[in-house]
Structures are given as C-alpha cells and as structure tokens.
Amino acid sequence: MADRPLFDHQIAAIVELKRKLDKSRVLLHMPTGSGKTRTVMRVVADRFLDNCDELVIWLAYSGELCEQAIEEFKEAWKYTGNSEIPIYRFFGSHNTDLIKFSKRGLIVAGLNKMHSTAKNDALFLSILADRVSLVVIDEAHQAIAKTYRFVLEQLVDKHNRKLLGLSATPGRTWSDRKEDMELSRFFQQTKITLNVGMHPVEFLIKEGFIARVNMDTILHDGRLTDEDKAKIERSFDIPDSILDKLAKDTRRNIRIISKLEELIDRGHKRVIVFAASINHARDISTILSARGHISFYIDSNTPKTLRDKKIVEYKGDAEKPIIICNFGVLTTGFDAPRTTAVIIARPTKSLVLYSQMVGRAIRGPKVGGSKECTVVTVTETSLPGFNNIVDAFNNWDDVW
Structure with missing residues (x-):
C-alpha cells in the first residue's frame, strides 16, 4: 500500500x-x-x-x-x-x-x-x-x-x-x-x-488540493517613457533594461518592503519574492535583514550547496517568518507547501511565467499546504497584468 x-x-x-x-x-x-x-x-x-x-x-x-x-x-x-x-x-x-x-x-x-x-x-x-x-x-x-x-x-x-x-x-x-x-x-x-464535473481549478480548491487565492495589488506608476513602452511592445517579454529601471525605483521598493512587513504582521510564515533582477532580489533581501527579518536571496549564480542550504532552511519547521527573494530560480521545480504568500515584483507579458510564480503558493491542505494564500502583484499602471488563476487556466482552450 x-x-x-x-x-x-x-x-x-x-x-x-x-x-x-x-x-x-x-x-x-x-x-x-x-x-x-x-x-x-x-x-x-x-x-x-x-x-x-x-x-x-x-x-x-x-x-x-x-x-x-x-x-x-x-x-x-x-x-x-x-x-x-x-x-x-x-x-x-x-x-x-x-x-x-x-x-x-x-x-x-x-x-x-x-x-x-x-x-x-x-x-x-x-x-x-x-x-x-x-x-x-x-x-x-x-x-x-x-x-x-x-x-x-x-x-x-x-x-x-x-x-x-x-x-x-x-x-x-x-x-x-x-x-x-x-x-x-x-x-x-x-x-x-x-x-470533474466543474472547472478544474474550482474543483481542486473545493476539495482542498489548491489553496483559495486572495489576489492583492500594488499599483505603481513606474513613469515609463514612450520609448520604454515601444521597447516593451516590440519584445516577447519585458526587456531587461526596463526591469532594471523598475528595480531601482525607490518608491516602488518602499511599497514592496511595506507590503512584505504587512504580510508578516498578518501571520504569513513563508513568503517568496519574485524580483525584477538579480540585484533587486539582493537589495530587497538586504533591506529586510537590516530591518530584523529573516531573509535571504538566491539567483542562478548562487552556488548550489549554498542555494540548497537556504532552501532547506526555508522549507523547515522553524516558526519564525522567512522571506526568500529570488530572480529566475524558483518558478518551477520548487515545492514548499508552507509558502502562503508571494509578491510578484517582476512584471511580465508571459501568462506562463506569471502562472508559474503564482503556483509556488497554492498548495492546498490535502497536500500539506494551506487553505488560503495571498498573491500580491506589483502592477505598473501602464502595463497589462493578470489577476485570475481560473482565467489563466482557460486562456488557451480555443487553440485545442
């Protein structure tokens, strides 16, 4: 058995x-x-x-x-x-x-x-x-x-x-x-x-396999120029130069830090931040650590032994809240059921990438996760965004 x-x-x-x-x-x-x-x-x-x-x-x-x-x-x-x-x-x-x-x-x-x-x-x-x-x-x-x-x-x-x-x-x-x-x-x-006789996502939420997602938004005007918007329009996804610009936006980062501390105050024990760049993940984590939180960052350059050590700590049973900031690492192949909140601070035109980031927080109680989770998307007022996992699941139905 x-x-x-x-x-x-x-x-x-x-x-x-x-x-x-x-x-x-x-x-x-x-x-x-x-x-x-x-x-x-x-x-x-x-x-x-x-x-x-x-x-x-x-x-x-x-x-x-x-x-x-x-x-x-x-x-x-x-x-x-x-x-x-x-x-x-x-x-x-x-x-x-x-x-x-x-x-x-x-x-x-x-x-x-x-x-x-x-x-x-x-x-x-x-x-x-x-x-x-x-x-x-x-x-x-x-x-x-x-x-x-x-x-x-x-x-x-x-x-x-x-x-x-x-x-x-x-x-x-x-x-x-x-x-x-x-x-x-x-x-x-x-x-x-x-x-299953109903929408698969709704069924999985009802049966406790997927957590009910509470969507939250940080609306921010990144003051993108017409040239910036033209670059975005021509690109498959948001160009690195635009991501770097947003990552250095002090007002934006203050709001991200404030939202993270709000999530911790509301009882979230494990939070993932999807940053806009490698330096952005490092900077957010450094600020959080300086403010007394347990936080660390990982990216594709982090040595495997160090990355594994940090991930084991994040997945562990410690009661103190832990925030892990990353860029381009934890979107797939990462299963941490104690995660109950994510902040998506990396804008994207890719519904695939967005869905993968949301997916890190939605393990339900039947598979060791939580009944509810929170997904916070930092939305640039001049860029399109996503905010519904049911719509995301259905997006490609017409081509099949």
Whole structure:
C-alpha cells in the first residue's frame, strides 16, 4: 500500500492518458498543485510493469525538475515495482554514457544537455531513438522552442514513438495565437484535462488540493517613457533594461518592503519574492535583514550547496517568518507547501511565467499546504497584468 495513494482525479487522468497515448502524442493539462508529475510518473511506472525492458526518456529544462521527476518515479516504483529499473541522470554535472549503458530503464535528461550533446555527436539522438518507447517532456509549453523541438523530433519521429507532455499552461504566449496553435498541432491537438464535473481549478480548491487565492495589488506608476513602452511592445517579454529601471525605483521598493512587513504582521510564515533582477532580489533581501527579518536571496549564480542550504532552511519547521527573494530560480521545480504568500515584483507579458510564480503558493491542505494564500502583484499602471488563476487556466482552450 502506497504512503501517498493516488487521488481520484489523478486516477481518472491516468486512465485517459493511457487511452489517448494510442494516438502517439498527448498533452496533460493540470493546474499547478494537482499532481501532474506524479500522475504521469504513474503512467511510466505502469509501462515498466508491463515490460521491464522498455526505455523511457523524461526531459526537463532544469536540474530541479529532473530531480523532482526521479523522486516521483522512486516513490511510484517503491510500492508497485516488480523488478529493478535503472535510472540514468543526464543533466547538470551528471554525464552518464547513455549510448553505452541505457538499453532499458529511465533516462532523466536536461533538454539543453541533450541538444548540446547532439550537436557534437550526430548519431547520439538517432541511437536513442532506436531504443526509446516513450518520451516525456515536462513544462511541455516549451516543446516548440527551436532547440527543444529538434531533440523531441529526433527522438520521436524516426519510429513514430509516443510523446507525452505535461504542463499547467498549454500555450506559449498570452496573445500570440499563431504560436499557441503551433504547440497544439505539435501535440496533434490532443489534450487531456481533469474531467470533474466543474472547472478544474474550482474543483481542486473545493476539495482542498489548491489553496483559495486572495489576489492583492500594488499599483505603481513606474513613469515609463514612450520609448520604454515601444521597447516593451516590440519584445516577447519585458526587456531587461526596463526591469532594471523598475528595480531601482525607490518608491516602488518602499511599497514592496511595506507590503512584505504587512504580510508578516498578518501571520504569513513563508513568503517568496519574485524580483525584477538579480540585484533587486539582493537589495530587497538586504533591506529586510537590516530591518530584523529573516531573509535571504538566491539567483542562478548562487552556488548550489549554498542555494540548497537556504532552501532547506526555508522549507523547515522553524516558526519564525522567512522571506526568500529570488530572480529566475524558483518558478518551477520548487515545492514548499508552507509558502502562503508571494509578491510578484517582476512584471511580465508571459501568462506562463506569471502562472508559474503564482503556483509556488497554492498548495492546498490535502497536500500539506494551506487553505488560503495571498498573491500580491506589483502592477505598473501602464502595463497589462493578470489577476485570475481560473482565467489563466482557460486562456488557451480555443487553440485545442
């Protein structure tokens, strides 16, 4: 008997996934906090139960997501496995010789590492394509990015292998329907979502899987020039130069600090700040520490050992409030159920990125989180914004 039995909505999704995989390509669309990785890993484990000689390749773009996938497979296999399934790590500093060793088992690989290896070895992906039976891509809205698409097509197309994607946001953009439609076509317009008799997000909130989100806003006039607005209009997302300008806005930062202290006074024990830049994360954290709060910052340059230490402390049971400030690190592959508030101080045109940031706070009581959470968005009065997770979930329905 598993310590964490599957929930009914996950079991229903697994049944539908197995049925739809006959069509070769399918994308699973489930909200953050509903157990996407766990659901798909059960499908993977069941394939090994049917044939322990299979080779499955699980692809993700970050080390955190890769490690999360490995832990989920170990959990799924621990109680139901009937043989030993080798796991091959091929991401970050892990350099398993996949051609030599991976005839069967589970390869968990970083997409960038797969692509860079393929550039140096023309036969690398072709040999793996001969062996693999199922390819899985996490955060599948990225599947049609040029380098990632190359890896997927090399692995899948040669023998028409099965491809399974998972994502909370089955689109690439907020408003570019052409690109979103391309993603839909890539997965043969086959999407599975939760069939629960009501809106999936509302169902998950009602059943305690997702916290009820209390939206709050800091309205701020960043005094963007017409030139700034033109740059934003031309760019896929907010340009770094604009983010840096906002990060240095003293009035804006004072309001962010004030809101953080208000959240702590209201009883929030774990708060994440998504800053506008690396320096912004550092500056906000430094000010909070100087004002007597427990706060630290992490970014892509933080050494892994130090980053892991800080994250363990943040996830711990200490009763004192802890605020973690970051830039571009904690949007995916980070699960800290004690988080009950986030401040999104990094403006974005990407509904995908926004949804990922919101997702860090919405674990519900049934999965170790809270009944309610608070999401504070620092909204520039001259820029568009998002403020509804139900609308975010539905945004791409028309292209599927």
